Amino acid sequence: MSSQRRNVLDIKKAGARREDTRRAPSTHAPKTLRLKTRRRRQRLFMFCICLMGAAGLVGGVAGASHLQQFAVSDISITGASAIPAEALVSSVENSLTDGGFRFFSRNNMFLYPRSTIERELSAHFPRIKDVSVARTSLLASAVVVAVEERAAYAKWCSTSGACYAMDASGFIYATEGDASSTSYIFRGGLAPGEAIGQIFLRGRLGGIVTLMRELEKAGFKANSITVDTEKDFTLTLENGLKLLVSFAMAPADIIRNLETALEAEGLREKLDTLEYIDLRFGNRVYYK
Secondary structure: OOOOOOOOOOHHHHHHHHHHHHHOOOOOHHHHHHHHHHHHHHHHHHHHHHHHHHHHHHHHHHHHHOOHHHEOOEEEEEOOOOOOHHHHHHHHHHHHOOOOOOOOOOOEOOOOOHHHHHHHHHHHOOOEEEEEEEEOOOOOOEEEEEEEEOOOOEEEEOOOOOEEEEOOOOEEEEEOHHHOOOOOEEEOOOOOOOOOOOEOOOOOHHHHHHHHHHHHHOOOOEEEEEEOOOOEEEEEEOOOOEEEEEOOOOHHHHHHHHHHHHHHOOOHHHHHHOOEEEEEEOOEEEEO
């Protein structure tokens, strides 16, 4: 056995010493905790400062928005003829000063609610087809309201005899008035209630207008249309003859069937004596 001394390591004692080292509190822990607390307070303080600064800025802008030198000073109207300009100006003024407290003034020339004013004018005045509200320049305090009014295309009449003006899109916007000179009269096709603001034959009017034009080219001028049901309508010609037609039929098919029936049955010479021609059933035409 060698006389040289060997080193001996006691594993159990070494493990115990390591465990004691882990459990022993670090002398750096209190310092780290104090540093984290200080930084947290600094961040909170800066947040409060920023919040107060933002609140002060917003409050300053809100206060400035109510200053008279930034208020809308004038409202002018262009393009209106049937609608009184005074009524339009009054409506805009009501939108700018609605009577309630506003944090930011609606009457401020930089903050006035342009889109809201346009929507409210269109809602209050059905005769308006299009409207735009703008200032004349970047620093101008005057507002210009440009209006495009609807033009009468036809008139719509109720069963009671009351008639209203209707534009080319089918929108009913006023009592008869300027529609008295139009050549077309439409009836039915609306929901019960107030006619003004409704659209006659939404999505279908274009086809009806095409049919009326094609009929006129073929020598059959229609002066009125009555919607009977969701599927059918009646055209009344100038001579009083009624054509019963289906919405499902194309204008070209209607005219072809009509001309074929008139020639096949010799009805062209008897048009003045006929009450109606029923074209709703395709190739089968009925008349009386």
